[in-house]
Amino acid sequence: MTSRGRSSISQHSRSISQYISTSDADELTDDELVKQVNELKHQIKILTLENEILEKCIMRIDPSLMHGILQALEYAFKLHGSSSSLNLGSFAKSTSKFGMLESLASPSRLLTSPSRISTRRVESSARMGTGIFAAGPKINVLERSELVSMEMEILVRRLERSRAKAARQQALLKAQLEELGLRSVEIEKATEAFNQQVIIEGWDKIAQRIPAEVWIRYMTDWFRVSDKEIGKLRLRTSTLNTQYTKLKGQIKVKAELSESLRPVDFEKLKIENQQCLELIESKLHQLAELKKMTGDANLNxxxxxxxxxxxxxxxxxxxxxxxxxxxxxxNLDKEREKIEDQADTLQDKYNDVKKVRLAYEVPDIMEYVRVKSEVADLRHVVKMLDNRFHVQQIALKSLNRKLHSMFFE
Structure with missing residues (x-):
């Protein structure tokens, strides 16, 4: 809390009595009245916070101290009830009193939260000038600051505990949601498999029903798969339980060791940590050198x-x-083989031509003329024979026509 806030609290606590002690003859405008009411509401809010802090401190230190405060508040309530029959005068004065003593107007609020209402009554009655707590000790700004700091520390610790508890609860709920998601997925898969294998594929169109052996086979397969999955889950659960027992034992050993630790152990641990830091520093230096060597090696x-x-x-x-x-x-070998074959063929032809040439003799000219004359004679004889054959064919055809005409006549 800053010095400005502390001075404002003290000013607010002193100014309430001044507003309450205003004479009935004073006349206020509407703007001044609204401004005064707003200031009083702000002061009441600050005083309410102070009362709550004081109440929490008293309930934390010694709750039995609240009995005397409750009795004093009852007396203040009676005193307020007796003084309310007097003529209060102006509307501003009655409004300020009602704003400060709004917690005293309902007895049910006194029953529901006596400690909080009692502190409000103590502060309001003390500032009204009734004289109940006027002679008692007052809390200065430093003490208020200490009380607020203590309450803030307590609230921060409670907030941290609540935050940790909420984190654990959130993790638990998240795990439960994941488990429910997995279960829903498995149920949907099982439903789809059942509908596909039993209802759709297992339907007998002739009998118009689902055979019992289809159902039994599906359930047998499903139980076999379920037993296999249960075995896996049991093995995993046993492994997790073993790990949990091991970690629990380690935590217990560490807790026992932490209880038996002495300042010497911390000094020893500090020395070991220092040695480890030096070793880490040397290792980091070596690592830097190795990185440099590695860079050169990578370049090479x-x-x-x-x-x-x-x-x-x-x-x-x-x-x-x-x-x-x-x-x-x-390709050249293939062409060579082809050329060799062609060369062998040409060689054979050459040999044949060579043999024919060696065996060939040029005939005599007179012999050639004689052979040509004989050939011409033979051609003339063949031509004459052809003509004779043609004449005989014509004669044969005429005889055949005559014979045909003779028989048909």
Whole structure:
């Protein structure tokens, strides 16, 4: 709490009595009255917070102190009831009193929260000038600041505990939601499988029903799969229980060790931590050197890798050329074999022509003339024979016509 806030609280606590002690003859305008009411509401809010803090401190330190305060508040309530029959005068004065003593107007609120209402009554009655607590000790600004700091620390601790509890509850609910999600997915899969295998595929169109053996086979398979999954889950559960027991034992051992620790142990742990830090520092230095060496090695590796890639590219080119040359050699071998076959064929023809040429003799001219004359005579004889055959054919046809005409007549 700042000094400005502390001074404002003290000013508010002093100004209430001034507003209440205003004479009935004072006349206030509407704007002033509204402003005064708003200021009183603000002061009542601040005083309510102070009363709540005081009540919490008293209930935390010694709840039995609240009995005397309750009796004093009852006396103040009676005093307020007796003084209410007097002529209060102006509307502003009655409004301020009602705003300060609104907690005393309902007895049911006194029954529901006596401690809170009692503190409000103590503060209101003390500032009204009734004299009940006027002679008692007052709380200064430093004490108020200490009380507020203590209450803030307590509230922060409670908030942290509530936050941790809420986190655990949220984790539990999240796990339950995940479990329910998995269950719903499994149920949907089982329903779809049942509908597909039993209701759709198992329907007998002839008998118009689902055979019992389909149902029994489906249930048998389902129980077998379920038993297998249950076995896996049991094994996993036993493993988790073993791990939980182990971790629980470790936590128990650590708790026992923490109870038996001494300042010497902390000094020893500090020395060990210092040694470990030095070792870590040296290891980090070595790691930096290793990173430097690794960088150089990576650079050399990149250079050699580039050269190797170039050599591989040249090697692939050479291999490709070798394959092309091999294919060319194969084609040339085929052409050579074809040419050799053609050469053998031509050689055979040449040999035949050579034999014919060696065996061939040029005939005599007179012999050639004689042979040609005989050939011409033979051709003339063949032509005459053809003419004779043609004449005989014509004669045969005429005889056949005559014979035909003779028989039909």
């Amino acid at each position: 590796l990149a250079i050699h890798k580039k050269l190797m890639m170039e050599q591989n590219a040249y090697l692939m080119k050479v291999q490709k050329d070798i394959l092309q040359k091999k294919q060319l050699v194969i």
